[in-house]
Amino acid sequence: MKFKVNKKAIAKHISIVQKAISNRTTLPILEGIKIVANHNIITLTATDSETAIKTSFPAIVEEEGTIVVNSRLFGDIIRKLPDDIITIEVSNYNMNILCSNSEFNIQCQNSEEFPDLPNLGDIKNLKINANDFKDAIRKTSFAVSLDETRATLTGVLMDIVDSKITFVALDGFRMALKKISIDSNINTKAIIPARNCNDLIKIIEDDVIDIDIEIGINIIKFDLGDTIFYANLLGSEFFQYEGLIKDNYKINSKVKKSDFQSSLERASLLAKEDRANLVKLSVSEDIIEIRSNSEIGSSMEIVPAETMGGELDIAFNSKYIIEGLKNLESDEITLSFTDSVNPTIIREIDDNSYIYLVLPVRLAN
Amino acid sequence: MKFKVNKKAIAKHISIVQKAISNRTTLPILEGIKIVANHNIITLTATDSETAIKTSFPAIVEEEGTIVVNSRLFGDIIRKLPDDIITIEVSNYNMNILCSNSEFNIQCQNSEEFPDLPNLGDIKNLKINANDFKDAIRKTSFAVSLDETRATLTGVLMDIVDSKITFVALDGFRMALKKISIDSNINTKAIIPARNCNDLIKIIEDDVIDIDIEIGINIIKFDLGDTIFYANLLGSEFFQYEGLIKDNYKINSKVKKSDFQSSLERASLLAKEDRANLVKLSVSEDIIEIRSNSEIGSSMEIVPAETMGGELDIAFNSKYIIEGLKNLESDEITLSFTDSVNPTIIREIDDNSYIYLVLPVRLAN
Numbered sequence: 001m002k003f004k005v006n007k008k009a010i011a012k013h014i015s016i017v018q019k020a021i022s023n024r025t026t027l028p029i030l031e032g033i034k035i036v037a038n039h040n041i042i043t044l045t046a047t048d049s050e051t052a053i054k055t056s057f058p059a060i061v062e063e064e065g066t067i068v069v070n071s072r073l074f075g076d077i078i079r080k081l082p083d084d085i086i087t088i089e090v091s092n093y094n095m096n097i098l099c100s101n102s103e104f105n106i107q108c109q110n111s112e113e114f115p116d117l118p119n120l121g122d123i124k125n126l127k128i129n130a131n132d133f134k135d136a137i138r139k140t141s142f143a144v145s146l147d148e149t150r151a152t153l154t155g156v157l158m159d160i161v162d163s164k165i166t167f168v169a170l171d172g173f174r175m176a177l178k179k180i181s182i183d184s185n186i187n188t189k190a191i192i193p194a195r196n197c198n199d200l201i202k203i204i205e206d207d208v209i210d211i212d213i214e215i216g217i218n219i220i221k222f223d224l225g226d227t228i229f230y231a232n233l234l235g236s237e238f239f240q241y242e243g244l245i246k247d248n249y250k251i252n253s254k255v256k257k258s259d260f261q262s263s264l265e266r267a268s269l270l271a272k273e274d275r276a277n278l279v280k281l282s283v284s285e286d287i288i289e290i291r292s293n294s295e296i297g298s299s300m301e302i303v304p305a306e307t308m309g310g311e312l313d314i315a316f317n318s319k320y321i322i323e324g325l326k327n328l329e330s331d332e333i334t335l336s337f338t339d340s341v342n343p344t345i346i347r348e349i350d351d352n353s354y355i356y357l358v359l360p361v362r363l364a365n
Numbered sequence: 366m367k368f369k370v371n372k373k374a375i376a377k378h379i380s381i382v383q384k385a386i387s388n389r390t391t392l393p394i395l396e397g398i399k400i401v402a403n404h405n406i407i408t409l410t411a412t413d414s415e416t417a418i419k420t421s422f423p424a425i426v427e428e429e430g431t432i433v434v435n436s437r438l439f440g441d442i443i444r445k446l447p448d449d450i451i452t453i454e455v456s457n458y459n460m461n462i463l464c465s466n467s468e469f470n471i472q473c474q475n476s477e478e479f480p481d482l483p484n485l486g487d488i489k490n491l492k493i494n495a496n497d498f499k500d501a502i503r504k505t506s507f508a509v510s511l512d513e514t515r516a517t518l519t520g521v522l523m524d525i526v527d528s529k530i531t532f533v534a535l536d537g538f539r540m541a542l543k544k545i546s547i548d549s550n551i552n553t554k555a556i557i558p559a560r561n562c563n564d565l566i567k568i569i570e571d572d573v574i575d576i577d578i579e580i581g582i583n584i585i586k587f588d589l590g591d592t593i594f595y596a597n598l599l600g601s602e603f604f605q606y607e608g609l610i611k612d613n614y615k616i617n618s619k620v621k622k623s624d625f626q627s628s629l630e631r632a633s634l635l636a637k638e639d640r641a642n643l644v645k646l647s648v649s650e651d652i653i654e655i656r657s658n659s660e661i662g663s664s665m666e667i668v669p670a671e672t673m674g675g676e677l678d679i680a681f682n683s684k685y686i687i688e689g690l691k692n693l694e695s696d697e698i699t700l701s702f703t704d705s706v707n708p709t710i711i712r713e714i715d716d717n718s719y720i721y722l723v724l725p726v727r728l729a730n
Contacts, residue, residue, distance in 0.1 A: 102631055102665075
């Protein structure tokens, strides 16, 4: 195998496949990147057996071939080389890297030991706008459960029904839900591990317009053009989230998001973690009063509000509200309450496609 | 006590005194900042019993007084308040903080329990240019020893002789030495803990021109104008560093610093820590060849050089050379060798005031 390639090009694609390399693998072959040089195209593949990433880019291939090279060392060397043409030549499992005044020789592994890419079996196809997808993942994946004993809740559900995808993540304390439209009439569910979602949106570049998705029985495949991303699915039996959203929110408050968020952040300074970051809200017609206290002191914040439908005292874990607020983009937001024990819903003022739902904390008295 | 102050002003000075607060103190009073309101000046003091910082700023003092407040909580609250006027009022060990729509109440401690500032005893005075001082500390303090059993080597020596200060730090593998001129004829030595040096240069603001230094028996005091910094000295018996610098450097190589540094960084990728980051240099008339190897591979780098005085093979721990190179500012640098076992000296091409000295690694053959 022998090829010449621009440093920046190969460095970029190494960073992409490295997202599929696990730090904890015990199989040496999975610490490697498989390189295939064929018809002036270089293809890099990496996998941790739960995820796989394959990415391709053009190069001047002088001799075709296939090899597996240690990912960390290869990536570190390429990234530190000057911004110039790199010549890579492999013979007898030795990779020679030449660039300007630098020369490296690295031992490689046989590519026949490298696992094959997964087979999806029967698939369902859809196409999704890349920006819509990134936005939906960002606004939901932070809300997944960290409890590995409830595996499906550690993923983001894509609930695909009637030309819409509802992205849902929840952890028993709060739920984030984002709806986007697609041009497809398939109906299916897929639960993608949150970790994979976050890696995936990092490698979707700005010039990607649409993503082709294939959903198999246990595996989902995202085709970004140059790069293909495979992830194992977490089954398809998710929590019945639809029942959580009622339509009897009697009390609705409009507040300025930045005021509400910074007041909650200040109140949190006296709402200790060991006491569930407890903040108490008193919602009335013109203001929301936020109170917190600990052994060392207390705080009181007043946030101007426009409330319709009555007054209410309610308590929250401030952390869950603040995390949701960070995903709302409008200046003004709506808080919708039923009472002090049922979930509260937080939305942008003029966009119902994103819903963030938080369970209040029940107070003793 | 009651005063009004701009948020930014008090937040800045809290950050300054917090550098003297230890995270590991067992004395609750040392977790506090002492606040004195007097004649329209607020003075904040903090200490961890090895360092003390006192800083002052103007405010509208409506009632004079003294109190100690928890540093972390007070700092966090003030920093999160809006950029507005803050009113702070203390009565009965309760501090009330009012700002815009926010109100906090925090329990405080009696300032009588707070330790006094240290007494320096007989002192020697000098004045030093603030930029010279910061530059000298940055270029030396990274080279101190981390070995607490050789306490004096964990500090930076200020060796003051004949209107010059020589700043020296060394750890048995390398030495960094920077000379600056001062307008004083005192002769003395002071060893300042590296940790304190680094905190100190962070709080010297750009508008500070000169620093007044008072050296007592065990304590040094830096007067920056608004802020005074006290540090305990680490004795005055330092290693006899003068003997390390010989004048018999036969072989001198001139190289481009950036080329030499990036070649060493690449070679380090194959020079493992468990093998002392070993890189081998072959110095000849026109080039320096750098080689490294590990179980998985090898590297070879060629750096153009202008060498006078002969050829040489020598080996180093690459980490020590790279750390020194980062402090050299000129495009071209000089490497001066005697042989493969005695220290090598690295300098800027046209500045002898900074010397970085590295011991080579002796090779078996």
